[in-house]
Amino acid sequence: MKNLILDKLEEIEDEFHVKVLFAVESGSRAWGYSSNDSDYDVRFIYCPSPQWYLSIDPQGVGGKKDVIEVPINNDLDMNGWEITKALRLFRKSNPTIFEWLKSEIVYYQVPTFFEQLNALELSVFNTKVCLYHYFNIARTNYRKCSQNSKLYFYVLRSLFVCHWIVKNQTFPPIHFEQLLQILDINNELKVEINTLLNLKRNSNILGFHGDFKAINEFIEHELIRLQEFLNSHTVSCIDHTEQLNHLFRETLKTVWGNSI
Template structure:
């Protein structure tokens, strides 16, 4: 599957006349609780030729599959963001983009652009913005959850991961790691709650994610309490003060020059 993904990425480069700077796995495979039927959620950041940026018209800054003449595996979901779009979202401390940068599964990494963004993360990371994002995600999923007496195994992870991520931000003031297991063990440490989550994790990994079971009261109580508590924490957090635009502009210009000046030698 990895080879198929890389072949599709190269075909995207050729068809759209771009350079892919970074491509990774997102979603459950990056988070460490995928099953054999989980999708491959491939996300990438790309850069156009210089001429593309010298236009009076705003152009599309997202690439979505399907690609002409590139049949995809049925489990493959793939799309990308143009580099300046990615940098604008990075400036806002966008959690989705930060999750891409923290993915343990990387398919392409060109010109160390992602490494340079990671080095700048401390200057753009906003605990307030990210905590609000994860809190809103948890609340939205939990509202849906309340209407059902029975729940799929994977539905619990849709609620638990953002809650644990919010706890990590509160505890460390940094962006949470990708691994769900690392989050659970760090935040919950030990006890019956962690045991219950590990039981669900085993079911998820064994392919039982679509199985329906009755709601688990120990997890329900934990989620309700943490959502309420994190709401109070979020009210106290301050947004980042300094504007990182100058250094992000520099990164874009340097990468744009490098991508096309040396592309014939490297690709």
């Protein structure tokens, strides 16, 4: 599959006249609980040619789309963000970008871009933005878990991420079991979570309607605790626009040279 993904990335570069800066796996395969029928969710950041930027229309307006979306084919779901869009979202501490940076399944990267973006992570990271994002995912999906047991993973993983952020003030690893290992939880809860994992990995979870008493108690306790923390939590923000402008310009030169 990796060779197919790399071939598709080359096709995207040729078709859209862009350079891919990095491409990673996202979703259940990156999170460590994929099943046999899970799609490959490839996400990437790309850089159009200098000519694309030298026009009277700004990025994202009219014909200057700042995303590339490839129709799902052969269980392969691919889409990417244009570099300035990605950097603006990174500046806002967008959790999606942070998850891409933490993915352990990397298909392609321009090392200088990847390393410089990673170097800015700690200073750009905003705990409150990310906590609200994952708290809302957990709260919203928990209401629907009785109809779809698969949603427990979105809830639990989001709460695990929040636990890490509160404890360490950094963005965590994205693998489900890595996050699980840092939690001090009782054996009953571990057993129920492992039952869920086995069901998910064997594609049996959609038809399962078990009574996850320990999981439900954990979720409800964590939602209350996080809401209280968020109500009292404040964070100061630093503007990193100049560093990100520099990264954008240097990347443009690195991948395109003087081809204007």
